Amino acid sequence: MKLPLFPESASTFAPDVDHLLFYLVGVSVFFTVLIFGAIFYFAIRYRRRSDNELPKPIHASLALEIAWSVIPFGLTMIMFAWGANIFFKESRPPKDAMQIYVVAKQWMWKLQHMEGQREINELHIPVGRPVKLTMTSEDAIHSFFVPAFRTKQDVVPGRYSTTWFTATKPGKYHLFCAEYCGTKHSGMTGWIYAMEPQDYQAWLSGGRSFGSLAENGEKLFQDLACGNCHKADGSGRCPSLVGLFGRSVQLADGRFVNADEAYLRESILQPNAKIVAGYQPLMPTFQGQVTEEGVLELIEYIKSLVPPPAAGTGTTPAEINVNPGVATATPSNR
Amino acid sequence: MNTAAIETQENYLNAGYGLKSWLLTKDHKRIAILYLITITIFFFIGGIFASLIRIELLTPQGNLVSSETYNKLFTMHGIAMIFFFLIPSIPATLGNFFLPMMIGARDLAFPRINLLSWYLLVIGGAFAIFAMLAGGVDTGWTFYTPYSTTYSNSWVIATALGIFVSGFSSILTGLNFIVTVHRMRAPGMTWFRLPLFVWANYATAVIQVLGTPVVAVTLVLVFCERVFHIGIFDPNLGGDPVLFQHMFWFYSHPAVYIMVLPAMGVISEIISVFSRKPIFGYHVVAFSSMAIAVIGFLVWGHHLFVSTQSVYAGLVFSFLSYFVAIPSAVKVFNWTATLYKGSISFATPMLYAFGFIGLFTIGGLTGLFVASLGFDVHVTDTYFVVAHFHYIMVGGTIMAFLGGLHYWWPKITGRMYPENWAKLSAAIIFVGFNLTFFPQFILGYMGMPRRYHNYPDEFQVLHVLSTAGASILAIGYLFPMVYFMWSLRYGAVAGANPWGATGLEWTMQSPPPVHNFDEIPVVTHEVYDYSTVVKEGVEVG
Numbered sequence: 001m002k003l004p005l006f007p008e009s010a011s012t013f014a015p016d017v018d019h020l021l022f023y024l025v026g027v028s029v030f031f032t033v034l035i036f037g038a039i040f041y042f043a044i045r046y047r048r049r050s051d052n053e054l055p056k057p058i059h060a061s062l063a064l065e066i067a068w069s070v071i072p073f074g075l076t077m078i079m080f081a082w083g084a085n086i087f088f089k090e091s092r093p094p095k096d097a098m099q100i101y102v103v104a105k106q107w108m109w110k111l112q113h114m115e116g117q118r119e120i121n122e123l124h125i126p127v128g129r130p131v132k133l134t135m136t137s138e139d140a141i142h143s144f145f146v147p148a149f150r151t152k153q154d155v156v157p158g159r160y161s162t163t164w165f166t167a168t169k170p171g172k173y174h175l176f177c178a179e180y181c182g183t184k185h186s187g188m189t190g191w192i193y194a195m196e197p198q199d200y201q202a203w204l205s206g207g208r209s210f211g212s213l214a215e216n217g218e219k220l221f222q223d224l225a226c227g228n229c230h231k232a233d234g235s236g237r238c239p240s241l242v243g244l245f246g247r248s249v250q251l252a253d254g255r256f257v258n259a260d261e262a263y264l265r266e267s268i269l270q271p272n273a274k275i276v277a278g279y280q281p282l283m284p285t286f287q288g289q290v291t292e293e294g295v296l297e298l299i300e301y302i303k304s305l306v307p308p309p310a311a312g313t314g315t316t317p318a319e320i321n322v323n324p325g326v327a328t329a330t331p332s333n334r
Numbered sequence: 335m336n337t338a339a340i341e342t343q344e345n346y347l348n349a350g351y352g353l354k355s356w357l358l359t360k361d362h363k364r365i366a367i368l369y370l371i372t373i374t375i376f377f378f379i380g381g382i383f384a385s386l387i388r389i390e391l392l393t394p395q396g397n398l399v400s401s402e403t404y405n406k407l408f409t410m411h412g413i414a415m416i417f418f419f420l421i422p423s424i425p426a427t428l429g430n431f432f433l434p435m436m437i438g439a440r441d442l443a444f445p446r447i448n449l450l451s452w453y454l455l456v457i458g459g460a461f462a463i464f465a466m467l468a469g470g471v472d473t474g475w476t477f478y479t480p481y482s483t484t485y486s487n488s489w490v491i492a493t494a495l496g497i498f499v500s501g502f503s504s505i506l507t508g509l510n511f512i513v514t515v516h517r518m519r520a521p522g523m524t525w526f527r528l529p530l531f532v533w534a535n536y537a538t539a540v541i542q543v544l545g546t547p548v549v550a551v552t553l554v555l556v557f558c559e560r561v562f563h564i565g566i567f568d569p570n571l572g573g574d575p576v577l578f579q580h581m582f583w584f585y586s587h588p589a590v591y592i593m594v595l596p597a598m599g600v601i602s603e604i605i606s607v608f609s610r611k612p613i614f615g616y617h618v619v620a621f622s623s624m625a626i627a628v629i630g631f632l633v634w635g636h637h638l639f640v641s642t643q644s645v646y647a648g649l650v651f652s653f654l655s656y657f658v659a660i661p662s663a664v665k666v667f668n669w670t671a672t673l674y675k676g677s678i679s680f681a682t683p684m685l686y687a688f689g690f691i692g693l694f695t696i697g698g699l700t701g702l703f704v705a706s707l708g709f710d711v712h713v714t715d716t717y718f719v720v721a722h723f724h725y726i727m728v729g730g731t732i733m734a735f736l737g738g739l740h741y742w743w744p745k746i747t748g749r750m751y752p753e754n755w756a757k758l759s760a761a762i763i764f765v766g767f768n769l770t771f772f773p774q775f776i777l778g779y780m781g782m783p784r785r786y787h788n789y790p791d792e793f794q795v796l797h798v799l800s801t802a803g804a805s806i807l808a809i810g811y812l813f814p815m816v817y818f819m820w821s822l823r824y825g826a827v828a829g830a831n832p833w834g835a836t837g838l839e840w841t842m843q844s845p846p847p848v849h850n851f852d853e854i855p856v857v858t859h860e861v862y863d864y865s866t867v868v869k870e871g872v873e874v875g
Contacts, residue, residue, distance in 0.1 A: 020706065145781070
């Protein structure tokens, strides 16, 4: 029987979290020894020697009270700042991160690469390259947890959440669902395969491809006849989608929203939630007609619609990418 | 005093013998006994579930019960233990029995409401037991949506209704305590002459009254969505699943302080009596209870660091969580300082108090771990969290409950428990507890998720250690059950004040008379003034 006592460290976050652990354990051992030591010493030194002893009362010491409030508080503020620093890093995926889409359902993980590879309960990634996951759930809340990477992110129905990591060591690592999701919760597990970049390329080209996400999205776009209204030149009854992703969009009520993944998803499933200024609420809902994977493919297709240079698509260059990074920087939170 | 005297002397126990004299009693002491019996039953129900969970986890394959059954076991373990044992535990039994006596009152402010609150717990408990017998519930004690409202095929509504009803028991107890402490203190019993157990129960009562209605509302909303499909939490119905977590933890985090504040109150009493000194920093310890009650309402979001809550909300909740840690730490330092130059007795209640400080210190320190954002991302929803909250709730609350029960047992029953058996079982419980839950910290950091029916092989050795510890712990819990029963008939007669303690409850006979005080006492001494009960060179007792 094996008895490992410490998890593998296989991402850039893992040493950060481990070092924080050492600090936390250090502070804890210090206080535990201090308190236990004092209790043992006092209990033995001042043990009751006769039944009618009456020790002198000692009521309080302001200096002591302040000391043992302020010193521990200072030490906890280090814990706070250190943990917050790691958390900030974990919530800001780098711009050049490799994108993977994750759809969770009872009780499996469906993972899609941009190039079209689909995986179930397995994810192959290259080491040394940041990987960003954009995730949603088809039913209950799940949670994407890779202990060797020290990362965990809930996967919530009705919204996108993101997480990212950079694997540092080739190997096979546990993927767990960490949020209780029903009968086979403990069966909702899988493996992350971190591979050397050349091995990853070989795996990519060796696997069966289902067409890239954007290509599949284009097919779906045609099947659903989205183009009847969303004409590329802006002449349709609905806004053009060219150059839309990442742009700031003015709504009928005067607000501006950033066209991120969450906005696109909502506009497909609940088109009347946000109406673009100058347009009528004509679009029917596609709730129930498009799967979560389908929505992701449509989003990738819309992302791929980049305006040709110097072509007039009704937007000025200044409007494009008004707010770069925001869509991807924080988990969707509405 | 001899055995014959205790039986002829009129007291609350021999004031009436019929079932009716118990079920319709308005005496806070008898109601406390009714509570004690009720929560002991739930403790053993929850304990049986825990035993089955630990036996199942001996092997990684999950081959004792089905996944469905396993999920119901940990759900019902949590529900029985939290809502029907830990939350009522100390306030409704020891608090009910001693709070009026400690402030020099003949009963609580509203004796009928006190009885009603026991009936509400029993009715709520009956719903929960019905749900368990009918097939059980599998949502986890946390009822996370949309699983609980849309996907679970189990007895969610009956269980939620049980918790809803029992919540009113908690609210009414809290209300009763607040009014009693404000209005019924004896002459001379100023706020700063209140024993710290009273302060702790007062702070707890504030949380009960302010927090419990929120969980009641939340459960009603779960009911509306599950039964009438009104979209509140399920995104398919237009709801927000994370909203549930905010509402649930707005109550359920302060609920941790409902469980642990009264425990801290018990420990303050025990430490003082068995070192025969006033608690060092009495005012600080009293106000720290109130600080915990208030700040405890501002930290709920630390349960949601990976839930898609905003990064900035996470930051604020992490920061505030460290504020609530300080008053708890300060209590531990003050208890330790109280021992300095004291007269330390190693009677059983003091052993439990030492055990409490040890386990609560570890539970509290690991609370600092999980309040740290980057650390919590890794360990949330793992066994690390399971270990952490068991150190607080079992290592903290149950140790204090047992300590308090031993401390006040002579007053409640008029009899002493067998000291050596009690010391032995305290030691068994301490060892068993640590062996059960310490390995779970390591399991959690290794990445073992909680609520897993089967698990990868590499976690097995630590799970086996944990189960071995749980077996020892279970035996430790059975001992007091047996010797307490034995002591009712065969225990030595206790007398009014066997410990040389200072509280007003020790000035009356054991067991106390029906109306506590023939004459309402006038308090002239400061709290924990041992010169009033112990005279150098004069026998105590």
